[in-house]
Amino acid sequence: MSSLEIPTQPFPDQRPGTSGLRKKVRVFQQPHYLENFVQSIFDSLDGLEGQTLVVGGDGRYYNRSAIQIILRMAAANGVGRILVGRDGILSTPAASCVIRKYHCFGGIILSASHNPAGPDADFGIKYNTANGGPAPERITEAIFSRSRELDRYRILEAGDIDLSRTGSTELGGMTVDVIDPVDDYAGLMEELFDFDRIRTLLQGDFSLRFDAMHAVTGPYAEEILVRRLGAPTRSLMHTVPLEDFAGGHPDPNLTYARELVDILYADDAPDFGAASDGDGDRNMILGRRFFVTPSDSLAVLTANATLVPGYAEGLKGVARSMPTSQAADRVAAALGIKCYETPTGWKFFGNLLDAGEVTLCGEESFGTGSAHVREKDGLWAVLFWLNLLAVTGKSVEQLVHDHWATYGRNYYSRHDYEDVESEGAHTLMQALRQRLPELQGRRLGEHEVAYADDFRYEDPIDQSVSEAQGVRIGFSDGSRMVFRLSGTGTQGATLRVYLERYEADPDQQHQDAQTALAGLIRLADEVAGIRTHTGREAPSVIT
Ligand code: VG1
Ligand code: CO
Helix, strand or coil, rough: CEEEEEEEECCCCCCCCCCEEEEEEHHHHHHHHHHHHHHHHHHHCCCCCCCCEEEEECCCCCHHHHHCCCHHHHHHHHCCEEEEEEEECHHHHHHHHHHHHHHCCEEEEEEECCCCCCCCCEEEEEECCCCCCCCCCCHHHHHHHHHHHCCCCEEECCCCCCCCCCCCEEEECCCEEECCCCCHHHHCCCCCHHHHHHHHHHHCCCEEEEECCCHHHHHHHHHHHHHCCCCCCHHCCCCCCCHHHCCCCCCCCCCCCCHHHHCCCCCCCCCCEEEEEECEEEEEEECCCECCCCHHHHHHHHHHHHHHHCCCCCEEEEEEECCCHHHHHHHHHHHHCCCECCCHHHHHHHHHHCCCCEEEEEECCCCECCCCCCCCCHHHHHHHHHHHHHHHHHCCHHHHHHHHHHHEEEEEEEEEEEEECCHHHHHHHHHHHHHHHHHHCEEEEEEEEEEEECCCEECCCCCCCCCCCCCEEEEECCCEEEEEEEECCCCEEEEEEEEEEEEECCCEEEEEEHHCHHHHHHHHHHHHCCCHHCCCCCCCCCC
Protein backbone atom coordinates (compact mmCIF):
# COMPACT_ATOMS: atom_id res chain seq x y z
CA MET A 1 0.00 0.00 0.00
CA SER A 2 1.55 3.25 -1.00
CA SER A 3 0.64 6.73 0.05
CA LEU A 4 0.04 9.11 -2.85
CA GLU A 5 0.26 12.87 -3.13
CA ILE A 6 -2.39 13.95 -5.58
CA PRO A 7 -2.03 17.39 -7.18
CA THR A 8 -5.26 19.42 -6.99
CA GLN A 9 -6.67 22.90 -7.41
CA PRO A 10 -8.61 24.83 -4.80
CA PHE A 11 -12.40 25.14 -4.95
CA PRO A 12 -13.60 28.63 -4.03
CA ASP A 13 -16.79 27.54 -2.25
CA GLN A 14 -15.72 25.42 0.70
CA ARG A 15 -16.64 27.77 3.52
CA PRO A 16 -18.52 25.89 6.27
CA GLY A 17 -21.93 27.37 7.17
CA THR A 18 -24.02 27.15 10.33
CA SER A 19 -23.16 23.47 10.64
CA GLY A 20 -20.36 22.34 8.34
CA LEU A 21 -20.07 22.26 4.58
CA ARG A 22 -23.36 21.37 2.90
CA LYS A 23 -23.72 20.96 -0.84
CA LYS A 24 -25.50 18.87 -3.39
CA VAL A 25 -24.17 15.30 -3.59
CA ARG A 26 -23.09 16.01 -7.16
CA VAL A 27 -20.89 18.86 -5.98
CA PHE A 28 -19.15 16.51 -3.53
CA GLN A 29 -18.78 13.91 -6.28
CA GLN A 30 -16.73 16.21 -8.51
CA PRO A 31 -13.16 14.92 -8.78
CA HIS A 32 -11.11 16.04 -5.73
CA TYR A 33 -13.94 18.04 -4.09
CA LEU A 34 -14.44 15.93 -0.96
CA GLU A 35 -10.71 15.14 -0.81
CA ASN A 36 -9.76 18.83 -0.89
CA PHE A 37 -12.06 19.63 2.01
CA VAL A 38 -10.88 16.67 4.09
CA GLN A 39 -7.23 17.58 3.47
CA SER A 40 -8.03 21.18 4.46
CA ILE A 41 -9.41 19.85 7.76
CA PHE A 42 -6.31 17.72 8.38
CA ASP A 43 -3.97 20.59 7.46
CA SER A 44 -5.73 22.92 9.92
CA LEU A 45 -5.24 20.64 12.92
CA ASP A 46 -2.05 20.84 14.96
CA GLY A 47 -0.65 17.59 16.31
CA LEU A 48 -2.93 15.21 14.41
CA GLU A 49 -0.15 12.65 13.90
CA GLY A 50 -0.84 9.40 15.74
CA GLN A 51 -4.15 10.65 17.18
CA THR A 52 -7.58 9.00 17.29
CA LEU A 53 -10.50 10.36 15.27
CA VAL A 54 -14.16 9.34 15.15
CA VAL A 55 -15.94 9.03 11.80
CA GLY A 56 -19.61 8.38 11.11
CA GLY A 57 -22.69 9.81 9.53
CA ASP A 58 -26.45 9.75 9.14
CA GLY A 59 -26.42 6.94 6.57
CA ARG A 60 -27.54 9.06 3.67
CA TYR A 61 -26.49 8.46 0.06
CA TYR A 62 -22.71 8.88 -0.43
CA ASN A 63 -22.05 8.30 3.30
CA ARG A 64 -20.25 5.00 2.75
CA SER A 65 -18.17 6.12 -0.23
CA ALA A 66 -17.11 9.28 1.59
CA ILE A 67 -16.08 7.27 4.65
CA GLN A 68 -13.84 4.98 2.59
CA ILE A 69 -12.11 8.04 1.11
CA ILE A 70 -11.73 9.64 4.55
CA LEU A 71 -10.23 6.44 6.00
CA ARG A 72 -7.61 6.24 3.23
CA MET A 73 -6.80 9.94 3.59
CA ALA A 74 -6.56 9.70 7.37
CA ALA A 75 -4.08 6.81 7.05
CA ALA A 76 -1.98 8.77 4.56
CA ASN A 77 -2.02 11.79 6.87
CA GLY A 78 -0.61 9.86 9.81
CA VAL A 79 -3.77 9.48 11.92
CA GLY A 80 -3.16 6.69 14.45
CA ARG A 81 -6.61 5.23 14.90
CA ILE A 82 -10.16 5.71 13.67
CA LEU A 83 -13.34 4.72 15.46
CA VAL A 84 -16.08 4.31 12.88
CA GLY A 85 -19.69 3.34 13.45
CA ARG A 86 -20.81 0.02 11.96
CA ASP A 87 -22.06 0.54 8.39
CA GLY A 88 -20.70 4.07 8.70
CA ILE A 89 -23.56 5.03 11.02
CA LEU A 90 -23.29 7.42 13.96
CA SER A 91 -25.96 9.93 14.89
CA THR A 92 -24.53 13.40 15.52
CA PRO A 93 -25.04 13.20 19.32
CA ALA A 94 -23.65 9.64 19.38
CA ALA A 95 -20.53 10.82 17.54
CA SER A 96 -20.14 13.56 20.14
CA CYS A 97 -20.59 10.99 22.91
CA VAL A 98 -17.94 8.66 21.44
CA ILE A 99 -15.39 11.48 20.95
CA ARG A 100 -15.77 12.43 24.62
CA LYS A 101 -15.93 8.95 26.11
CA TYR A 102 -12.74 7.72 24.41
CA HIS A 103 -10.91 11.05 24.71
CA CYS A 104 -10.43 11.30 20.97
CA PHE A 105 -8.69 14.14 19.17
CA GLY A 106 -11.86 14.96 17.21
CA GLY A 107 -14.24 13.57 14.66
CA ILE A 108 -15.68 13.94 11.20
CA ILE A 109 -19.46 13.79 10.91
CA LEU A 110 -21.10 13.21 7.56
CA SER A 111 -24.56 14.68 7.45
CA ALA A 112 -26.74 17.30 5.88
CA SER A 113 -29.08 16.87 8.84
CA HIS A 114 -32.73 17.21 7.81
CA ASN A 115 -32.03 18.12 4.19
CA PRO A 116 -33.31 15.52 1.71
CA ALA A 117 -30.90 12.77 0.64
CA GLY A 118 -30.17 10.82 -2.53
CA PRO A 119 -28.08 11.29 -5.69
CA ASP A 120 -29.85 14.55 -6.56
CA ALA A 121 -30.11 15.84 -3.01
CA ASP A 122 -27.75 16.97 -0.27
CA PHE A 123 -24.61 15.85 1.53
CA GLY A 124 -22.55 17.45 4.27
CA ILE A 125 -19.39 17.14 6.30
CA LYS A 126 -18.20 18.81 9.47
CA TYR A 127 -15.36 18.59 11.92
CA ASN A 128 -15.86 18.27 15.69
CA THR A 129 -13.13 18.97 18.21
CA ALA A 130 -11.94 17.02 21.27
CA ASN A 131 -14.79 18.34 23.43
CA GLY A 132 -17.19 16.52 21.06
CA GLY A 133 -18.64 19.75 19.70
CA PRO A 134 -18.71 21.43 16.30
CA ALA A 135 -15.46 23.23 15.54
CA PRO A 136 -15.62 26.90 16.54
CA GLU A 137 -15.43 29.62 13.87
CA ARG A 138 -11.70 30.05 14.42
CA ILE A 139 -11.19 26.50 13.11
CA THR A 140 -13.87 26.53 10.40
CA GLU A 141 -12.33 29.74 9.05
CA ALA A 142 -8.86 28.16 9.11
CA ILE A 143 -10.23 25.18 7.15
CA PHE A 144 -11.77 27.57 4.64
CA SER A 145 -8.52 29.55 4.19
CA ARG A 146 -6.59 26.34 3.73
CA SER A 147 -9.10 25.14 1.11
CA ARG A 148 -8.39 28.26 -0.96
CA GLU A 149 -4.72 27.49 -1.39
CA LEU A 150 -4.63 23.71 -1.38
CA ASP A 151 -2.53 22.21 -4.17
CA ARG A 152 -2.23 18.54 -3.14
CA TYR A 153 -3.80 15.96 -0.90
CA ARG A 154 -2.58 12.70 0.54
CA ILE A 155 -4.38 9.41 0.11
CA LEU A 156 -3.50 5.78 0.53
CA GLU A 157 -3.83 3.46 -2.42
CA ALA A 158 -5.94 0.69 -0.88
CA GLY A 159 -9.21 -1.18 -1.18
CA ASP A 160 -12.39 -0.63 0.84
CA ILE A 161 -12.57 -1.61 4.49
CA ASP A 162 -15.44 -3.88 5.56
CA LEU A 163 -17.62 -1.71 7.80
CA SER A 164 -20.42 -4.22 8.24
CA ARG A 165 -18.93 -5.98 11.30
CA THR A 166 -17.53 -4.58 14.52
CA GLY A 167 -13.84 -5.26 15.12
CA SER A 168 -10.37 -4.02 14.44
CA THR A 169 -8.41 -3.89 11.17
CA GLU A 170 -5.31 -2.15 9.94
CA LEU A 171 -5.01 0.26 7.07
CA GLY A 172 -1.52 1.43 6.12
CA GLY A 173 -0.32 1.59 9.74
CA MET A 174 -3.59 3.10 11.05
CA THR A 175 -5.98 1.06 13.19
CA VAL A 176 -9.63 1.07 12.13
CA ASP A 177 -12.04 0.06 14.88
CA VAL A 178 -15.58 -0.55 13.68
CA ILE A 179 -17.76 0.09 16.75
CA ASP A 180 -21.40 -0.48 17.61
CA PRO A 181 -23.01 2.91 16.86
CA VAL A 182 -25.63 2.67 19.62
CA ASP A 183 -23.97 1.08 22.68
CA ASP A 184 -22.00 3.98 24.15
CA TYR A 185 -24.82 6.43 23.56
CA ALA A 186 -27.49 4.16 25.07
CA GLY A 187 -25.25 3.68 28.13
CA LEU A 188 -24.98 7.44 28.59
CA MET A 189 -28.77 7.81 28.42
CA GLU A 190 -29.13 5.21 31.19
CA GLU A 191 -26.84 7.26 33.39
CA LEU A 192 -28.92 10.43 32.95
CA PHE A 193 -32.50 9.23 33.13
CA ASP A 194 -34.59 7.12 35.46
CA PHE A 195 -35.07 4.13 33.19
CA ASP A 196 -37.03 2.21 35.84
CA ARG A 197 -39.70 4.89 36.08
CA ILE A 198 -39.87 5.38 32.34
CA ARG A 199 -40.20 1.61 31.90
CA THR A 200 -43.10 1.51 34.36
CA LEU A 201 -44.77 4.38 32.48
CA LEU A 202 -44.36 2.73 29.09
CA GLN A 203 -45.62 -0.62 30.31
CA GLY A 204 -48.82 0.89 31.74
CA ASP A 205 -51.68 2.51 29.75
CA PHE A 206 -49.42 5.24 28.45
CA SER A 207 -48.95 5.13 24.68
CA LEU A 208 -46.15 6.59 22.64
CA ARG A 209 -45.25 7.06 18.97
CA PHE A 210 -41.74 7.86 17.81
CA ASP A 211 -41.00 8.63 14.17
CA ALA A 212 -37.40 8.07 13.06
CA MET A 213 -38.34 9.36 9.60
CA HIS A 214 -36.24 6.66 7.84
CA ALA A 215 -33.14 8.36 9.13
CA VAL A 216 -30.42 7.65 11.65
CA THR A 217 -32.38 7.41 14.93
CA GLY A 218 -34.18 4.16 14.01
CA PRO A 219 -31.57 1.79 15.51
CA TYR A 220 -31.15 4.07 18.54
CA ALA A 221 -34.89 4.16 19.23
CA GLU A 222 -35.17 0.39 18.84
CA GLU A 223 -32.40 -0.25 21.33
CA ILE A 224 -33.38 2.39 23.89
CA LEU A 225 -37.16 2.71 23.71
CA VAL A 226 -38.04 -0.87 22.83
CA ARG A 227 -35.23 -3.11 24.11
CA ARG A 228 -34.14 -1.22 27.22
CA LEU A 229 -37.41 0.52 28.15
CA GLY A 230 -39.92 -2.05 27.01
CA ALA A 231 -42.08 0.10 24.73
CA PRO A 232 -44.07 -2.04 22.28
CA THR A 233 -42.49 -2.27 18.80
CA ARG A 234 -45.57 -0.63 17.30
CA SER A 235 -44.58 2.58 19.12
CA LEU A 236 -41.90 3.18 16.49
CA MET A 237 -42.30 4.29 12.89
CA HIS A 238 -39.90 4.35 9.94
CA THR A 239 -36.97 2.89 11.83
CA VAL A 240 -34.94 1.56 8.93
CA PRO A 241 -32.39 4.19 7.89
CA LEU A 242 -32.57 4.52 4.10
CA GLU A 243 -30.03 6.20 1.85
CA ASP A 244 -32.66 8.57 0.49
CA PHE A 245 -34.78 8.78 3.66
CA ALA A 246 -37.55 7.24 1.50
CA GLY A 247 -37.64 10.43 -0.52
CA GLY A 248 -38.72 12.37 2.57
CA HIS A 249 -37.51 15.43 4.33
CA PRO A 250 -36.58 14.25 7.83
CA ASP A 251 -37.20 17.53 9.58
CA PRO A 252 -39.27 16.98 12.71
CA ASN A 253 -41.83 19.75 12.50
CA LEU A 254 -45.53 20.19 11.79
CA THR A 255 -44.97 20.34 8.04
CA TYR A 256 -42.49 17.57 7.34
CA ALA A 257 -43.52 15.09 10.05
CA ARG A 258 -47.13 15.23 8.84
CA GLU A 259 -47.81 11.51 9.22
CA LEU A 260 -46.88 11.59 12.92
CA VAL A 261 -48.77 14.82 13.47
CA ASP A 262 -51.93 13.29 11.96
CA ILE A 263 -51.63 10.33 14.33
CA LEU A 264 -51.26 12.63 17.34
CA TYR A 265 -54.28 14.69 16.30
CA ALA A 266 -56.56 11.70 15.59
CA ASP A 267 -59.43 10.70 17.92
CA ASP A 268 -57.52 7.71 19.25
CA ALA A 269 -54.24 9.62 19.54
CA PRO A 270 -51.47 8.26 21.75
CA ASP A 271 -50.36 10.22 24.84
CA PHE A 272 -47.00 11.23 23.49
CA GLY A 273 -45.42 11.69 20.07
CA ALA A 274 -41.91 12.56 19.03
CA ALA A 275 -39.70 12.64 15.97
CA SER A 276 -36.07 13.26 15.20
CA ASP A 277 -34.22 14.47 12.13
CA GLY A 278 -31.79 13.00 9.59
CA ASP A 279 -28.77 12.94 11.92
CA GLY A 280 -30.62 12.56 15.23
CA ASP A 281 -29.88 15.90 16.83
CA ARG A 282 -33.32 17.53 16.52
CA ASN A 283 -36.56 16.65 18.27
CA MET A 284 -40.22 17.46 18.05
CA ILE A 285 -42.41 16.83 21.10
CA LEU A 286 -46.16 16.34 20.81
CA GLY A 287 -48.83 15.55 23.34
CA ARG A 288 -52.28 14.27 22.46
CA ARG A 289 -53.54 16.97 20.06
CA PHE A 290 -50.89 19.28 21.40
CA PHE A 291 -47.66 20.69 19.96
CA VAL A 292 -44.80 21.88 22.17
CA THR A 293 -42.75 24.65 20.57
CA PRO A 294 -39.01 23.97 20.90
CA SER A 295 -38.61 27.25 22.80
CA ASP A 296 -41.25 26.18 25.32
CA SER A 297 -39.65 22.76 25.53
CA LEU A 298 -36.35 24.29 26.63
CA ALA A 299 -38.17 26.37 29.25
CA VAL A 300 -40.13 23.38 30.59
CA LEU A 301 -37.01 21.19 30.79
CA THR A 302 -35.17 23.99 32.58
CA ALA A 303 -37.98 24.51 35.09
CA ASN A 304 -38.30 20.79 35.88
CA ALA A 305 -34.73 19.56 35.45
CA THR A 306 -34.20 18.55 39.06
CA LEU A 307 -36.86 15.82 38.65
CA VAL A 308 -34.42 13.95 36.41
CA PRO A 309 -31.52 12.05 38.02
CA GLY A 310 -28.82 13.49 35.73
CA TYR A 311 -29.82 17.05 36.68
CA ALA A 312 -31.02 16.50 40.26
CA GLU A 313 -28.37 18.81 41.62
CA GLY A 314 -29.68 21.75 39.64
CA LEU A 315 -28.50 23.63 36.60
CA LYS A 316 -25.49 25.89 36.35
CA GLY A 317 -27.12 28.04 33.75
CA VAL A 318 -29.00 27.87 30.50
CA ALA A 319 -28.29 29.16 27.00
CA ARG A 320 -30.46 29.75 23.97
CA SER A 321 -29.79 30.95 20.47
CA MET A 322 -30.78 34.54 19.84
CA PRO A 323 -33.91 33.83 17.76
CA THR A 324 -35.19 31.31 20.34
CA SER A 325 -38.03 32.71 22.45
CA GLN A 326 -37.31 34.27 25.81
CA ALA A 327 -39.39 31.69 27.70
CA ALA A 328 -36.24 30.09 29.16
CA ASP A 329 -35.01 33.51 30.36
CA ARG A 330 -38.02 33.78 32.65
CA VAL A 331 -37.35 30.39 34.19
CA ALA A 332 -33.66 31.18 34.63
CA ALA A 333 -34.56 34.43 36.39
CA ALA A 334 -36.91 32.58 38.74
CA LEU A 335 -34.26 29.93 39.48
CA GLY A 336 -31.58 32.57 39.97
CA ILE A 337 -29.33 31.11 37.27
CA LYS A 338 -27.80 32.80 34.25
CA CYS A 339 -29.33 32.72 30.78
CA TYR A 340 -26.99 33.30 27.82
CA GLU A 341 -28.00 34.40 24.34
CA THR A 342 -25.80 33.11 21.51
CA PRO A 343 -25.87 33.22 17.71
CA THR A 344 -27.64 30.48 15.78
CA GLY A 345 -25.71 27.20 15.58
CA TRP A 346 -24.67 24.72 18.25
CA LYS A 347 -20.97 25.60 17.97
CA PHE A 348 -21.62 28.76 20.00
CA PHE A 349 -22.70 26.75 23.07
CA GLY A 350 -19.40 24.84 23.24
CA ASN A 351 -17.37 27.32 25.27
CA LEU A 352 -20.19 27.94 27.77
CA LEU A 353 -20.65 24.20 28.29
CA ASP A 354 -16.90 23.54 28.59
CA ALA A 355 -16.51 26.36 31.11
CA GLY A 356 -19.34 24.95 33.24
CA GLU A 357 -21.42 28.11 32.77
CA VAL A 358 -24.49 26.31 31.46
CA THR A 359 -26.07 22.87 31.70
CA LEU A 360 -28.97 23.08 29.23
CA CYS A 361 -29.04 24.69 25.78
CA GLY A 362 -31.67 25.07 23.13
CA GLU A 363 -32.60 26.47 19.77
CA GLU A 364 -36.02 27.27 18.34
CA SER A 365 -35.15 25.01 15.41
CA PHE A 366 -36.11 21.84 17.33
CA GLY A 367 -32.73 21.52 19.01
CA THR A 368 -32.29 20.84 22.71
CA GLY A 369 -29.34 19.43 24.59
CA SER A 370 -27.13 19.53 27.64
CA ALA A 371 -23.60 19.19 28.92
CA HIS A 372 -23.78 15.39 28.51
CA VAL A 373 -22.45 15.84 24.95
CA ARG A 374 -21.59 18.88 22.82
CA GLU A 375 -24.31 18.54 20.19
CA LYS A 376 -28.03 18.94 20.39
CA ASP A 377 -29.64 15.60 21.03
CA GLY A 378 -33.01 14.39 19.76
CA LEU A 379 -33.53 11.17 21.72
CA TRP A 380 -32.14 12.76 24.85
CA ALA A 381 -34.95 15.32 24.69
CA VAL A 382 -37.52 12.56 24.17
CA LEU A 383 -36.22 10.68 27.23
CA PHE A 384 -36.16 13.88 29.27
CA TRP A 385 -39.84 14.47 28.49
CA LEU A 386 -40.74 10.85 29.22
CA ASN A 387 -38.89 11.07 32.53
CA LEU A 388 -40.85 14.23 33.44
CA LEU A 389 -44.16 12.65 32.46
CA ALA A 390 -43.31 9.54 34.50
CA VAL A 391 -42.43 11.54 37.61
CA THR A 392 -45.20 14.16 37.48
CA GLY A 393 -47.97 11.92 36.18
CA LYS A 394 -49.14 14.88 34.08
CA SER A 395 -49.92 14.92 30.38
CA VAL A 396 -47.72 16.92 28.00
CA GLU A 397 -50.47 19.51 27.62
CA GLN A 398 -50.96 19.83 31.36
CA LEU A 399 -47.27 20.26 31.97
CA VAL A 400 -47.05 23.08 29.41
CA HIS A 401 -50.28 24.77 30.53
CA ASP A 402 -49.08 24.76 34.12
CA HIS A 403 -45.80 26.20 32.94
CA TRP A 404 -47.55 29.08 31.16
CA ALA A 405 -49.71 29.77 34.18
CA THR A 406 -46.57 30.14 36.29
CA TYR A 407 -44.23 31.96 33.93
CA GLY A 408 -46.51 33.42 31.25
CA ARG A 409 -46.57 32.31 27.64
CA ASN A 410 -44.19 33.47 24.95
CA TYR A 411 -46.28 33.08 21.80
CA TYR A 412 -43.78 32.11 19.16
CA SER A 413 -43.55 31.22 15.50
CA ARG A 414 -40.94 31.00 12.76
CA HIS A 415 -41.84 31.70 9.15
CA ASP A 416 -39.46 30.32 6.53
CA TYR A 417 -39.34 31.47 2.93
CA GLU A 418 -37.35 28.64 1.42
CA ASP A 419 -35.39 28.62 -1.81
CA VAL A 420 -36.11 32.22 -2.69
CA GLU A 421 -33.97 34.07 -5.16
CA SER A 422 -30.68 34.85 -3.49
CA GLU A 423 -30.43 38.44 -4.73
CA GLY A 424 -33.86 39.44 -3.42
CA ALA A 425 -33.13 37.89 -0.02
CA HIS A 426 -29.83 39.72 0.30
CA THR A 427 -31.38 43.02 -0.81
CA LEU A 428 -34.07 42.59 1.84
CA MET A 429 -31.50 42.09 4.59
CA GLN A 430 -29.37 44.96 3.38
CA ALA A 431 -32.31 47.36 3.22
CA LEU A 432 -33.38 46.28 6.68
CA ARG A 433 -29.91 46.86 8.09
CA GLN A 434 -29.87 50.33 6.61
CA ARG A 435 -33.18 51.18 8.26
CA LEU A 436 -32.08 50.14 11.74
CA PRO A 437 -30.92 53.59 12.99
CA GLU A 438 -34.15 55.26 11.91
CA LEU A 439 -36.28 52.58 13.64
CA GLN A 440 -34.87 53.23 17.11
CA GLY A 441 -37.52 54.64 19.41
CA ARG A 442 -40.16 54.80 16.65
CA ARG A 443 -43.72 53.54 16.86
CA LEU A 444 -44.64 50.74 14.48
CA GLY A 445 -48.39 50.18 14.55
CA GLU A 446 -49.25 49.72 18.21
CA HIS A 447 -45.68 48.81 19.13
CA GLU A 448 -42.86 51.05 20.29
CA VAL A 449 -39.39 50.02 19.15
CA ALA A 450 -37.08 49.52 22.14
CA TYR A 451 -34.06 48.41 20.10
CA ALA A 452 -33.24 47.63 16.50
CA ASP A 453 -29.85 46.11 15.77
CA ASP A 454 -27.84 43.45 14.01
CA PHE A 455 -26.93 40.86 16.63
CA ARG A 456 -23.26 40.87 17.57
CA TYR A 457 -21.94 38.24 19.95
CA GLU A 458 -18.87 38.42 22.07
CA ASP A 459 -18.10 35.02 23.50
CA PRO A 460 -17.81 35.50 27.29
CA ILE A 461 -15.18 32.76 27.56
CA ASP A 462 -12.68 33.49 24.77
CA GLN A 463 -13.90 36.98 23.77
CA SER A 464 -14.15 36.01 20.09
CA VAL A 465 -16.60 38.20 18.22
CA SER A 466 -19.24 37.17 15.67
CA GLU A 467 -20.90 40.01 13.79
CA ALA A 468 -24.10 40.26 11.74
CA GLN A 469 -25.89 37.30 13.30
CA GLY A 470 -29.43 38.50 12.53
CA VAL A 471 -31.51 41.65 12.61
CA ARG A 472 -33.56 42.09 15.78
CA ILE A 473 -36.34 44.53 16.33
CA GLY A 474 -37.51 44.49 19.92
CA PHE A 475 -40.52 46.35 21.30
CA SER A 476 -41.10 47.90 24.68
CA ASP A 477 -43.78 45.29 25.54
CA GLY A 478 -41.21 42.48 25.14
CA SER A 479 -42.37 41.42 21.65
CA ARG A 480 -39.69 40.78 19.06
CA MET A 481 -39.10 40.04 15.46
CA VAL A 482 -35.86 38.65 14.09
CA PHE A 483 -34.75 38.29 10.49
CA ARG A 484 -31.85 36.21 9.22
CA LEU A 485 -30.78 34.15 6.25
CA SER A 486 -30.18 30.44 6.67
CA GLY A 487 -26.61 29.14 6.65
CA THR A 488 -27.44 25.50 5.95
CA GLY A 489 -29.25 25.55 2.60
CA THR A 490 -27.80 24.28 -0.66
CA GLN A 491 -30.05 26.09 -3.09
CA GLY A 492 -31.06 29.75 -3.39
CA ALA A 493 -31.59 31.53 -0.09
CA THR A 494 -33.90 30.89 2.84
CA LEU A 495 -35.25 33.83 4.79
CA ARG A 496 -36.20 33.08 8.37
CA VAL A 497 -38.54 35.42 10.24
CA TYR A 498 -38.93 34.78 13.97
CA LEU A 499 -41.87 36.27 15.85
CA GLU A 500 -42.49 36.43 19.56
CA ARG A 501 -45.02 38.03 21.91
CA TYR A 502 -45.32 37.63 25.68
CA GLU A 503 -48.67 37.01 27.37
CA ALA A 504 -48.89 37.05 31.16
CA ASP A 505 -52.68 36.71 31.48
CA PRO A 506 -53.67 33.01 31.90
CA ASP A 507 -57.04 33.72 30.23
CA GLN A 508 -55.26 34.86 27.08
CA GLN A 509 -52.77 32.01 26.87
CA HIS A 510 -54.77 29.53 24.81
CA GLN A 511 -55.04 31.18 21.44
CA ASP A 512 -53.62 29.78 18.24
CA ALA A 513 -50.08 31.15 17.86
CA GLN A 514 -50.67 32.48 14.33
CA THR A 515 -53.73 34.37 15.54
CA ALA A 516 -51.97 35.74 18.59
CA LEU A 517 -49.06 36.87 16.43
CA ALA A 518 -51.11 38.20 13.49
CA GLY A 519 -50.28 41.84 14.25
CA LEU A 520 -46.54 41.17 14.36
CA ILE A 521 -46.69 39.05 11.23
CA ARG A 522 -48.23 41.97 9.32
CA LEU A 523 -45.71 44.36 10.79
CA ALA A 524 -42.78 42.14 9.81
CA ASP A 525 -43.89 42.23 6.19
CA GLU A 526 -44.30 46.01 6.32
CA VAL A 527 -40.91 46.63 7.90
CA ALA A 528 -38.93 44.21 5.74
CA GLY A 529 -40.93 44.21 2.50
CA ILE A 530 -40.99 40.41 2.49
CA ARG A 531 -43.53 40.05 -0.27
CA THR A 532 -41.83 42.64 -2.44
CA HIS A 533 -38.33 41.24 -2.10
CA THR A 534 -39.10 37.52 -2.16
CA GLY A 535 -42.06 37.59 -4.52
CA ARG A 536 -43.81 35.22 -2.07
CA GLU A 537 -47.30 35.73 -0.70
CA ALA A 538 -46.77 33.35 2.21
CA PRO A 539 -44.03 31.41 3.96
CA SER A 540 -43.25 27.89 2.73
CA VAL A 541 -42.90 26.47 6.23
CA ILE A 542 -44.43 27.71 9.48
CA THR A 543 -43.20 26.25 12.73
C1 VG1 B 1 -30.47 25.79 11.05
C2 VG1 B 1 -31.12 26.19 12.36
C3 VG1 B 1 -30.08 26.25 13.46
C4 VG1 B 1 -29.38 24.89 13.56
C5 VG1 B 1 -28.79 24.52 12.21
C6 VG1 B 1 -28.18 23.14 12.20
O1 VG1 B 1 -29.51 26.77 10.68
O2 VG1 B 1 -31.78 27.43 12.23
O3 VG1 B 1 -30.71 26.61 14.66
O4 VG1 B 1 -28.35 24.94 14.52
O5 VG1 B 1 -29.82 24.54 11.22
O6 VG1 B 1 -29.11 22.17 12.59
P1 VG1 B 1 -29.82 27.90 9.59
O7 VG1 B 1 -28.52 28.64 9.41
O8 VG1 B 1 -30.29 27.20 8.35
O9 VG1 B 1 -30.91 28.73 10.16
V1 VG1 B 1 -28.98 20.61 12.01
O10 VG1 B 1 -30.03 19.67 12.79
O11 VG1 B 1 -29.37 20.97 10.43
O12 VG1 B 1 -27.41 20.19 12.00
CO1 CO C 1 -29.68 17.75 12.49
